[in-house]
Amino acid sequence: MHPRWSLALLTLSQAFLAGAFPIPWFVGSSRHRDLDCDPEAPEPSQNALLTPSPSISGAQTASPIDSPADSAPYSDDGPSVPPSSSSFAPDATPIQPDSSDSTSYPNEDPSAAPSSSSFAPDTTPTQPDSIDSASPSYTSTITFTDPHLSIQTVNITDIPSSQDPTLTSAKQSFPDTTGSLITTLQTEGNPPVQPFPTSLPTITSATLQPLDSSVPFGNATATGTPSPVTGTITFPVSTFETVVVTQTVTSVPVETTAVITAVTVLPTMITADGSVVATSVVGTTVVNTTGTVLVETTLAASSTVVGTVATTLTTELGSIASLPTATSTCLLSMGCYGQDLFEPVALGPPPNSIGFRGGHPVPPLGVLDLGGPLETNKFYQNFVLGSQSSPSFVMPYSLTWAKGSGNALSWGMAISHLDESQKVFGPNNTAIPNTPAGYYINAIGIQSIILSAAEFGPNTALTTDSLLAFSVNVHLQPSLGSASVLTMPVVQGMSFVTGQYINLQPAIQSSVFFRNIAAAGQPAPGIYKYRVTLEDGKIWLIYAIPANGLTPNFQLVSSTLLQGLPNWYGDIQIAKLPDDSLESVYDDAAGAYPTAGHIAGYALNMTAQYSLSWSKGGAYSANTTLLMFALPHHRDSFDSNTRGSITNLTLATTTKGKATAVVGDFWILEETSLPVSLGFAPWRPENAAGPQGAPVLSPAALSTIQRISAVEASQNMSAQTNLNSMYYSGKALSKFAQLVYTMHDLLGQQDLAKAALLELESCFDVFSNNRQQFPLLYDTDWKGLVSSASYVTGDSGVDFGNSYYNDHHFHYGYFLHAAAVIGYLDPTWLVANKDYVNALVRDVSNPSSLDQWFPVFRSFDWYHGHSWAKGLFESGDGKDEESSSEDAMFAYGLKMWGKTIGDASMEARGNLMISVLSRSLQNYFLMTSNNVNQPSNFIGNKVTGILFENKADHVTYFGADLSYVQGIHMIPIMPFSTLTRTQQFVHEEWLTYFADGAVRQAVDIDGGWKGIVYANLATINPSAAYNFFTQPNFDWGWIDGGASLTWYITYSALLGGATT
Structure with missing residues (x-):
């Protein structure tokens, strides 16, 4: 659960940094400022919203790698604050290019225990001089309230915006960029038999005797129908939302040692689940001092209650067309008239001639909501079958539960995407004109980016819920039943892989190895962006959106591990960047993500229009339009309005050509013949x-x-x-x-x-x-x-x-x-x-x-x-x-x-x-x-x-x-x-x-x-x-x-x- 009252650390960071680097605040529909056109916008090296990696100290001096999933609450007397120089790191060793034997990430390998509570001086990650001169360090002690109004103190040190790893905790000393190939057919359920009977009785002469076709069949009539059957159907017809605003919670003084010339106070409204719902500038206080000052910020909070009104309707089960639809808003450009394409066929049980039986030979593994019907042939099926660790192909990404595998020895969710040039082809068939390859395949097991947590290990459990036609929710927990959880809404065509962290220490890992990680500013207030270059030369983007105001403050621990703060709440979004010029396409969409897909449509004469639309989540979903990837056949059938939302961002898919990013919370597709x-x-x-x-x-x-x-x-x-x-x-x-x-x-x-x-x-x-x-x-x-x-x-x-x-x-x-x-x-x-x-x-x-x-x-x-x-x-x-x-x-x-x-x-x-x-x-x-x-x-x-x-x-x-x-x-x-x-x-x-x-x-x-x-x-x-x-x-x-x-x-x- 998110804390009911949490201080927005984003507000405080902005407050003391705004004093060091005054920048103008501006409002409007645009979330970006063009540096080439706006002389008032800060240069990248002056980005006042940049908050890179910290050292962390908290109420208890335990290594974050070994911290329990559910931390005990802080005492009302407040925590004991360790010296600000304290830091924690897993047992790491310098990279050994000539050896494949290296110490592993301790949490991922229970046999490896931390040997030191801090980095030795000669193992500190390098900090290039050019970065140091452009990004001075500022230290601030920030006190904030926890869910029970106890006190916690966090020491934050902003470090340079670009980091190159000097350590490795990988299984092997070289990046895994090849993966593995399955070149044989997996034939389970597909016996090697012809698709038709091969031995049938045959005759050579006609023996069937004709009947009088003018005599009607039987005694029934052509218009006969079964007797009406009534049933009770309960379904949602509307939702209501109530917002209850709670007044001032507390005032928090912040002591800062930086040179402060101006402080901007930003009250932040926070919902009960921790998401930021409103931020506004209320004034600026000018402080002419170079000494220690106190900046006081006031917190307010609100809670939102969402419920569903259900209506029970008794109707003849045959009268399907009379049932109200779940969506009252028509999205189709042709209008919602003609024939509804998706009316239910029937609502009752199967015929009495078909018996019921439980105990299927393949039980659904880890499915939390077993009451309703479960999909069996969908893209995410591997999450609920067998080892649960075979890939799920979301298009354009693939997701695999790492389950302790790979260079990073991770127990998180591995994200992979292969370019067209990485396809592997089988031998050519020289008998066929143009000698085409007999097969092509994409390597699996390349763990480019992994969404994980320090708490994950051999006891980690993968569960799922909402197994729907276009989506599934996948959960990773340190152990089954833990209140700490990483949830990923997995939806076909999603442009970001999104992880929702609840009370976990984020661990972003890579078995391909991090070559460089750079803080890349904020696409919008409250969204922290990082640009990651892997050892295969591919570039990925990370967007972190704190839900409780606590910035991620990632620290590059090793070539395989980028680590955040413990007990963190928020969303982390991952996307692959194929072209630097298209980075803003992702920036504009960060902070929102699809949670489920829907289809609706109507037909009239020889034309049908249908919509693919998505439910949305994320702190910025109310004012951010989704970015979704379309396959080639989608593009071919888009209506004119949807075609106008196509971007130049494309990613290769495994077997469906190029996927194209489209801006929109829904698409309209049409077939006109x-x-x-x-x-x-x-x-x-x-x-x-x-x-x-x-x-x-x-x-x-x-x-x-x-x-x-x-x-x-x-x-x-x-x-x-x-x-x-x-x-x-x-x-x-x-x-x-x-x-x-x-x-x-x-x-x-x-x-x-x-x-x-x-x-x-x-x-x-x-x-x-x-x-x-x-x-x-x-x-x-x-x-x-x-x-x-x-x-x-x-x-x-x-x-x-x-x-x-x-x-x-x-x-x-x-x-x-x-x-x-x-x-x-x-x-x-x-x-x-x-x-x-x-x-x-x-x-x-x-x-x-x-x-x-x-x-x-x-x-x-x-x-x-x-x-x-x-x-x-x-x-x-x-x-x-x-x-x-x-x-x-x-x-x-x-x-x-x-x-x-x-x-x-x-x-x-x-x-x-x-x-x-x-x-x-x-x-x-x-x-x-x-x-x-x-x-x-x-x-x-x-x-x-x-x-x-x-x-x-x-x-x-x-x-x-x-x-x-x-x-x-x-x-x-x-x-x-x-x-x-x-x-x-x-x-x-x-x-x-x-x-x-x-x-x-x-x-x-x-x-x-x-x-x-x-x-x-x-x-x-x-x-x-x-x-x-x-x-x-x-x-x-x-x-x-x-x-x-x-x-x-x-x-x-x-x-x-x-x-x-």
Whole structure:
């Protein structure tokens, strides 16, 4: 907890320093003064607000390294003040360039104890003469009150503004600038098996008998709906804030030995949590003396109480649109009218057919708020899995709990960022044109800057809370349950890594080694800035914002340690500076940071706008605009207002090109060509804006396809769909659904289609009644629908890791498509099956936090613009996705299911997701020759293969054959394929791999991959694809178990291969 009454030491430092260096105070919206244009502004060497590193003495003479996490309160009689010359340092030794053996930072290595209570004269950090002459030293004894109005005395000595380390406490005598590489695939949950069944029953003749399609299905009506269910929903609708101001607390005399010619008294209003809320100049007292003077300052304090008014609402759970939204302010430039994109799907529990079970094989580690649904596929997942010490890729930074590792032997949070030039590339594939590298990767384990505390050690605990779609709060404590804590709000795209210190001694460390640290003035009163140069030549910025008035007064202890004051409260922000000319961009944003992300949006006709906005924290958040990093696909879709806030500050990302800093508390993004006309039939995006014109099959094509469809519809659907895998079963259900649709709507075979549909409905009922080989369970630990397969077999990889939340969007997207077709052809079927299918939707893609049964957007990452497939498996290279096309398949299934059931929000959301996916896939996964986001010596591969957060590897989990690697980004070939896989891309890929004479020419491919490759060809050459599939003596082995020859021929024909 922050002290209720704390003296603002910032005020006192300014008071006695303002006397030595009088400067004008000015007000206005600008937080900076241009030295070139303003002759009254002080030169850098005259910065009166500069407060560099101190020596500390306090109520107890214990080494700060060994100070307990929770200090005992000072006695009312006041502390015993040690001599002002006392100082504390860890056991440090001079740097030994020729030896890797050196004494470690004692707190980080319990075997090393301090051997001295002060630096010896010959180990004092060097102070360049030029700095000494420009920055004289001033000493002041300052007395202030603690939370219980006891007295504490702090001796502060301002030292030169630039420091070079002369000591090291590192594990080795040289900086660690290389890190480590994971060059092998981490295959947990990804068995090396083909993405479709390889042995299926086949028949050669039609045996299915047609039914009269004029007779209605069953006794239900198409408009039948479940009986209304009422429920009670409690949610916040407003907040209130009350400010209670407390009068004068105490008057504090300050004795100073400096020459004082003027003193400015700055009363500072401090809230109950210690943050500065107001500072004003109330007058200047001129003192003409060179002796000792007393400067008296008066403290006042205020407390702020924030609460939430909750309203309980009883409504029909089906009447979702009537619920009030959480945000009343519309941010969209098009206005918030049209269709709300993020209405909840449902609010009740999963269907009764799905049982509940706790005790998931992977428990959430260190999660403090276990009551609600927990995300399973997000960028921060490594914080709650396994060792908790694998990286989390926030973009553009990565964060890793050091956990006693590295040169600094730190137990803090390590921050890393690698430039584009630091990427490591695998061997070139000489068989592919332009010989692209087989993979690229970014080193992990480079601990450039570490946010830590002197109290951290082997007992340090990492916990988390608020596991949300865009963010998580990460806490480090000296031991579990300690009141002293370092909290980091980790939000995608954040420009600063921010640490909130509560009653800790800040320790900023580096395993790369500090080369130089310079105090760099104050971007705003109360913000202390430091410029850090590491031994790799990279420059980082540190901003310290004290919450209780106690300046950080950092001291450079060694090449790995910059240490602050004990018992400190406040925020420390870290950012990497790629270009000196852009430093002011960070300065303007310091003091504020995002704490959580939000998404909202509306669609109207073919246009959708959505906002990414952020909650803010920080002492200066009320009047400081956030700085957030955008990825390339964001920039491409910004509206005009957001584009106007783009800066020139960019940082490389690990796998998404350059991130660009944007000033704004929210972004507006838009998609202006939503695929609203996309349906079940073959489709081209260039016709999306107008009537499709419904191309008609030629008589010869119609006759050929009708014969083949009758054969395919006679297959044993049950044998192909009731499998031991949700993935394989879903693919088969989807295949037969597309077959039945094609027969009914495109081939004029309504009677035969009805017979096939009845069998398909019976097959789907096995799953909606949860009677498949491995039924689904509702996991009460993480809150989701998982296969029971791993619970039964003990194998985490069975069904591609479904029980561990791997690939849910791949698996359930096929079910959505199958259900959409069935419900379209037989609306009466929806009455009994809608809740089950909606439960699958909610598991993967719940759009609203009002639905407390599932996390919000488990798989789809609205920051990255695509989904992540990896679930509850710790991974050194972060999350990954192998099949970009099956990602799009889920969005397509969502759209079509929403259309079938009349859920306009779901349908519009599916349209937006397809559009966003199309944009992001073409930026990051499907690489044409003009791609600027992936490395130039990698784009020749045409697809990324498996795209991780930290690397791209041109392989698959089940093999490296080029037809697999390219084909996994094709399956399934569906109407959306022409949108996500552009004609330019398909053309370049075909020439590179599949054309006659190419490295993997299509004529030589075997098995189901051959059919996939030729169906893909229909995008650019439908006639060639049609001729391939209709050739005499066609080998049915070229059609994989998840595909239909009827559909492939119809698709090729209607794209232009055989129309009239």
